[in-house]
Amino acid sequence: MNGDTEKIGIIRLHEKWADFYTIVxxxxxxxxxxxxxxxxxxxxxxxxxxxxxxxxxxxxxxxTVIWQAAGFGLARIHMIINGIDLERGSTHDERTRG
Structure with a gap:
């Protein structure tokens, strides 16, 4: 469950970034x-x-499309760096503990 909230937080963070630069x-x-x-x-x-x-x-x-794609692309990179596996819905730490 913690991995889901972390994914949502990362996506929201980068979506706000993409939205700001889209407006600019x-x-x-x-x-x-x-x-x-x-x-x-x-x-x-x-x-x-x-x-x-x-x-x-x-x-x-x-x-608009470029900034939105850049924001979501950075969100994906951020998740990869943090070890979040989108297909399994778990983080790297959860897989090594269990």
Whole structure:
């Protein structure tokens, strides 16, 4: 049972990390996107060329996926280092005691 709470704690820790950096990445990407749109508006770029800038919304989704994957990947590495076996649901210490 202790292994389960430890797994959940590790996953929550790294999920919070991933969520924080997801927000940071989205703010940076949105500000870059807004800057490009603002410059296009000020320089008089027509709507057909400006619509291509909206394709840049794809990196927002990719940025979110990358940060979430990094967070859960680090959680898995953390569990491996601590000797937590996800398939058996036990820790290394529990297996050596019994």
């Amino acid at each position: 990445a989205q703010v940076l990407i949105l500000s870059l996107f807004a800057g490009v749109c603002f410059l296009a508006e000020q320089t008089g770029v027509d709507a057909a060329e400006r619509s291509g800038a909206f394709v840049l919304l794809g990196p927002i989704i990719l940025g």
